[in-house]
Amino acid sequence: MKVIKDGLCMYCGLGCKLRFVIEDGRLVETLPDPSDPVSMGSPCIKGLTIHEVAYKGRVLRPMIRGEKGRPLRESTWREALGRVADEIRSVDPKEVAIAVSGRITNEDAFSLVKLALAVIGTPNVDGIGRVCHAPTIETLDEIFGLPASTGRLEDVDSLDLLLLAATNPIIDYPAMYSRIARARRRGLRLSSVSTIANETSRTADVSVLVKPGGEATIFNYMSKEIIEAGTYPSWVEELEGFREYSEIVRGYGIEKATSVLLSPPSKLKLATELLASSSRMGVMSGVGLTQREGAMAALKALYDLALLKGAVVLTQRGLVNVQGIGDMGASPDVLRSWDGRAKEAWGVRLPSDHGLTLGEALADGRGRVFILSDMNPLHSMPDTRMVERTLERSFVVCTCNYYNETVKLADVVLPTPIMPEREGSVTTGERRIRSVRPVASPPGFTRQEWIIAGEIATSLGRGDLMRYSEVWDVTKEIVALVPGYGDVNVEVLKEGGDQWADKSPHRMKFALTIEGSPLVPPPDRPWLLVSIRGPVHFLGGEATWRSKRLARATGTRTILLNPEDILELGLEKGEHVTVCDGTKCLEAPARPSSMLPRGFLGYHLHNRKEAYNLLVPLRLEKGPKTPAYRYVPVKLLARDREIKPPGWEHDMQRSCKYLSGHVNNL
Numbered sequence: 142m143k144v145i146k147d148g149l150c151m152y153c154g155l156g157c158k159l160r161f162v163i164e165d166g167r168l169v170e171t172l173p174d175p176s177d178p179v180s181m182g183s184p185c186i187k188g189l190t191i192h193e194v195a196y197k198g199r200v201l202r203p204m205i206r207g208e209k210g211r212p213l214r215e216s217t218w219r220e221a222l223g224r225v226a227d228e229i230r231s232v233d234p235k236e237v238a239i240a241v242s243g244r245i246t247n248e249d250a251f252s253l254v255k256l257a258l259a260v261i262g263t264p265n266v267d268g269i270g271r272v273c274h275a276p277t278i279e280t281l282d283e284i285f286g287l288p289a290s291t292g293r294l295e296d297v298d299s300l301d302l303l304l305l306a307a308t309n310p311i312i313d314y315p316a317m318y319s320r321i322a323r324a325r326r327r328g329l330r331l332s333s334v335s336t337i338a339n340e341t342s343r344t345a346d347v348s349v350l351v352k353p354g355g356e357a358t359i360f361n362y363m364s365k366e367i368i369e370a371g372t373y374p375s376w377v378e379e380l381e382g383f384r385e386y387s388e389i390v391r392g393y394g395i396e397k398a399t400s401v402l403l404s405p406p407s408k409l410k411l412a413t414e415l416l417a418s419s420s421r422m423g424v425m426s427g428v429g430l431t432q433r434e435g436a437m438a439a440l441k442a443l444y445d446l447a448l449l450k451g452a453v454v455l456t457q458r459g460l461v462n463v464q465g466i467g468d469m470g471a472s473p474d475v476l477r478s479w480d481g482r483a484k485e486a487w488g489v490r491l492p493s494d495h496g497l498t499l500g501e502a503l504a505d506g507r508g509r510v511f512i513l514s515d516m517n518p519l520h521s522m523p524d525t526r527m528v529e530r531t532l533e534r535s536f537v538v539c540t541c542n543y544y545n546e547t548v549k550l551a552d553v554v555l556p557t558p559i560m561p562e563r564e565g566s567v568t569t570g571e572r573r574i575r576s577v578r579p580v581a582s583p584p585g586f587t588r589q590e591w592i593i594a595g596e597i598a599t600s601l602g603r604g605d606l607m608r609y610s611e612v613w614d615v616t617k618e619i620v621a622l623v624p625g626y627g628d629v630n631v632e633v634l635k636e637g638g639d640q641w642a643d644k645s646p647h648r649m650k651f652a653l654t655i656e657g658s659p660l661v662p663p664p665d666r667p668w669l670l671v672s673i674r675g676p677v678h679f680l681g682g683e684a685t686w687r688s689k690r691l692a693r694a695t696g697t698r699t700i701l702l703n704p705e706d707i708l709e710l711g712l713e714k715g716e717h718v719t720v721c722d723g724t725k726c727l728e729a730p731a732r733p734s735s736m737l738p739r740g741f742l743g744y745h746l747h748n749r750k751e752a753y754n755l756l757v758p759l760r761l762e763k764g765p766k767t768p769a770y771r772y773v774p775v776k777l778l779a780r781d782r783e784i785k786p787p788g789w790e791h792d793m794q795r796s797c798k799y800l801s802g803h804v805n806n807l
């Protein structure tokens with residue numbers, strides 16, 4: 142007999158509710174939930190195909206590898222966890238690093254953080270959120286005193302302008318875009334600032350294309366014009382830093398702004414006029430601003446502009462629980478704020494040294510014990526060869542639901558459930574806490590991380606710290622300990638209802654911009670390779686590639702170039718080209734894309750045959766230490782000879798011919 146149960150999507154940080162049709166405990170169909178205030182009945186195709194991927198390629202049993210290079214063999218949970226505990230016991234606590242995925246619940250993440258800090262005594266605990274929005278959260282915390290977006294999705298309905306900075310909600314947050322599209326029909330304007338065009342910028346009322354690294358200049362120019370025209374709320378003048386901010390932006394005239402533009406200056410003027418005339422503005426930014434050098438300059442300038450206009454922040458957070466795992470303390474920085482609370486609640490002192498981020502622990506090259514929860518650093522982290530070398534000489538524990546590249550280097554593999562099989566809560570990008578109920582039985586012998594962490598703690602002799610009789614006991618501890626969660630009603634979550642973590646700004650002050658400068662590729666690697674997300678695959682696509690429908694909707698693997706570059710270089714349709722960063726290369730057929738300015742090359746993130754991150758060097762942005770994935774300077778080769786870009790630096794207006802041809806209603 143079929144029954145319908147309400148559950149949560151396992152992909153993006155909007156966290157849509159879905160209706161799962163269940164037969165014999167298994168997911169057989171996925172339907173929209175018209176009563177869901179998040180999706181408003183319009184989830185995307187990835188969510189609606191979860192039942193197609195739920196039982197393919199799953200890890201079903203714990204496994205152990207006797208020695209690197211030997212095959213994994215099935216084991217019992219007791220043997221696998223015993224092996225993990227032995228290994229942790231045999232090293233210094235600081236030799237252990239734990240990485241927390243954005244695909245697990247708050248309770249799972251909290252338990253892994255507690256395992257690291259209170260049981261093992263290592264400060265090296267980090268979350269995948271570092272690679273997407275750590276710089277955004279640091280900036281929002283500095284300006285608003287809130288480590289989250291200030292707005293809610295429903296705010297979209299009452300805005301007159303939404304400024305999109307380096308984000309592409311049509312592809313990345315489709316259910317949110319449905320809401321934006323509805324609001325546009327009643328007058329909402331869209332303005333986009335990005336480096337390469339994207340599906341959303343092409344439909345925007347105005348789209349400004351800017352050289353990578355030039356964003357701070359553009360946002361400061363906009364603020365200067367707004368201050369001169371006086372089109373900002375008067376209360377802003379009372380805020381800390383307003384006077385200094387006005388002084389700083391005064392130096393950003395149109396000539397300075399034009400020097401970093403790829404679009405004609407008329408586009409920037411139109412975008413600035415739209416901003417100046419808006420009285421209810423929203424701002425949403427994406428990883429195009431964070432995953433590169435100079436991220437902090439761009440973000441401070443953007444969110445100072447948002448503060449000047451009294452705008453709400455609607456930035457979303459990547460994976461389904463990236464906001465939640467950050468809130469749960471999956472970051473080495475958490476020690477600063479948690480030590481006192483933990484001493485009182487757990488009776489332990491937290492480690493006193495500053496911990497390593499996942500990138501730092503991988504780059505450091507020393508063998509360690511790595512506990513990696515539901516992630517695939519051999520595909521997703523930069524410099525995958527270095528990641529491979531480090532993991533080869535480390536003891537690697539993977540908790541995961543799908544087989545992936547990293548599992549091939551794991552010493553212990555622990556199977557975990559996917560989101561519709563989990564229980565607990567997640568916190569979405571708007572800081573809405575959603576109840577997670579298991580709607581189907583997991584295949585095989587999976588366990589959630591909160592149970593795994595408790596069992597490891599028991600083996601290490603500190604089971605007393607993590608003795609929970611059900612998942613909601615962990616939620617109660619979260620409510621007692623985690624900043625911003627004190628008002629959460631656990632009973633409502635248990636019944637399937639939503640709650641909110643703290644949403645009120647605790648201060649408002651200008652961050653005062655640090656100057657950013659455009660990125661210029663070195664002469665020996667003159668092209669800029671960018672990674673691109675597509676509509677039907679999610680990240681590396683371990684799950685989405687398994688859906689026949691989604692796989693069929695995927696184009697072939699290509700390296701994308703601006704159509705004029707293809708013409709001028711005499712490349713034939715489908716001709717194979719190679720991009721190299723010096724020693725490492727990837728090869729694919731060339732294909733024109735009118736999204737890319739001249740001199741840029743595009744490669745989809747979900748391509749599995751040759752992973753893009755082979756070419757990304759591990760350069761960490763100072764401060765938040767987010768990897769600079771976005772722009773990889775590369776050589777381009779065709780027919781065994783190197784070809785040089787005609788260059789967006791030299792021919793700005795032509796470079797934009799294709800890009801500004803379509804778009805722009807204004």
Ligand SMILES: Nc1nc2c(c(=O)[nH]1)N[C@H]1C(S)=C(S)[C@@H](COP(=O)(O)OP(=O)(O)OC[C@H]3O[C@@H](n4cnc5c(=O)[nH]c(N)nc54)[C@H](O)[C@@H]3O)O[C@H]1N2
Pocket residue numbers: 153154273306307308309310312313314334335336337338339351353354356426427428429430433458459460672673674675676677678679680681746771
């Ligand atoms: N279908 C699908 N949806 C996803 C994902 C997926 O893999 N597939 N991944 C999820 C995750 S984990 C995340 S973090 C989010 C990411 O979602 P977003 O934050 O929206 O990021 P991207 O689509 O990677 O990049 C957005 C746009 O930034 C622009 N851009 C790139 N670099 C720069 C730059 O240096 N400066 C400026 N001004 N613009 C730039 C480009 O126009 C690009 O289209 O999406 C989530 N949603």
Ligand SMILES: Nc1nc2c(c(=O)[nH]1)N[C@H]1C(S)=C(S)[C@@H](COP(=O)(O)OP(=O)(O)OC[C@H]3O[C@@H](n4cnc5c(=O)[nH]c(N)nc54)[C@H](O)[C@@H]3O)O[C@H]1N2
Pocket residue numbers: 151152242243244269272273428432459460515516517518520521522541542543544545546558559560672679680681682683684685746753754757770771
């Ligand atoms: N070049 C480049 N690299 C990037 C980025 C980029 O824009 N450019 N983006 C970065 C960003 S924003 C992020 S968030 C990271 C992500 O990095 P990861 O989290 O490491 O990447 P995933 O591809 O999500 O793989 C995680 C593992 O989770 C499991 N998994 C896969 N699909 C599902 C699913 O649907 N449900 C569940 N429960 N588990 C699943 C599988 O075992 C999979 O191997 O990648 C980063 N890497």
Ligand code: SF4
Pocket residue numbers: 150151152153154155156157180184185186187188189314315316317
């Ligand atoms: S928009 Fe995001 S949360 Fe909603 S169904 Fe699609 S991937 Fe899932």
Ligand SMILES: [Mo]
Pocket residue numbers: 272273458459460
């Ligand atoms: Mo992300």
